[in-house]
Amino acid sequence: MRTRSLAGWLALLTMTVLVGAGCHPGEINEISELDIVATFYDETVDFGAFQTYAMEDTIYNLHVLQDPTAEDNLDRRFDAEIIAQVKSEMAARGYALVDTSEAHDLRLGLGAWDTPGSLVYSTMPWWGGSSGYWWPSWGSVDFTKGTLLVLLADWANRDPVSGEFDPIWTGGLDGVLEESGSNTATRLERGISQMYIQSPYLQSNVTKVDTGEVQ
């Protein structure tokens, strides 16, 4: 009799273990949950001191920049929305957009990979000042295919001889352009917005004075 009741115990325990093992609460259920917004910034920089920025209305394919013989397979359907939103976010932070031919404090660059990308922290020049050609080399981070990058460089303080400089702020939206699904536009909008939300130091003092926030 005792043995039989223990056999029942065994069955109950086995069932409990199997049910427990079969449940996977809290796992990733949709692709947007894999999105990461990463921002890197130079802590020594006073971002409030900048007033103007310039940018080209282009999203560079970083893979093609690295290998000019490679084919550009980047999904271009969202370029206009991305560029417009970045400009809107910069304006909201008080930075005035000027033409690249005019004097400006910051240079903003947009890029994306159509292959897995790798960024290595170094002092290598990442952007040739004369041609507007940029070469990211600023982090020990591997980005997945379809990663969008927004970079800011201190244009006024670039090397006077070589014209080279390092980015002072970089926002990365990991892998969002890899597969364009029905919610890609939403993920892009949310991700670009988040880049700026988690970078509250990106705020021109000029605007703060204008709004009375800083005296």
Next chain:
Amino acid sequence: MNRSRIILAVAVLMSLLVAGPAAANEWLWGLTYETAVPVGDTKEFSQDSFSWRGMGFEGRSFIYQEMTVGFSVSWNVFHSKLSNQTFSQPGQDLHGTQLRDINAVPIYLNMHYYGGQRYGWRPYFGLNAGTMYAEHRLDMGLYSFREENWHFAVAPEIGIQFPYDRLLGYFSIRWNYGMKSGEIDEVNYFSFRFGIGLR
């Protein structure tokens, strides 16, 4: 007394007890399903309130009618998913959905004192001591931040063994405490162990 001396003392005590009185000399072997409740630093990191994932294996030898020495190995998993989290370090911020996991594997030597009569209901209490492997993992997107450490660990335990013949059942509660290891937080949780055994 430093940790290595404590471990050595426990090991010597166990070996003396095992080699000493040749009482019943009966071995109990058990498998456990374990739930757990994290507390302290373990709760803070894992953000888990109750774990349904855990299992263990153990053996105990009766050196007296009322006393066992033995060993125990368990695996307890704490897990949580946190949306819209920002992970910050100097000069960088990462935002996204975080999966946080702690895998804890305590490996103990132990002593237990049993009340009651053989084959009857037997409440018991005891002390486990040994080491605990703990992996703290934070996953965001396709990236994983991971730390692995070994902690000196102790675990007071109370339980009850059900009436048995050849098979037996038991339930116990352990407070598992893996001490802070260098810069790594303590591992701290209560486990609730449902066991079946064979003698």
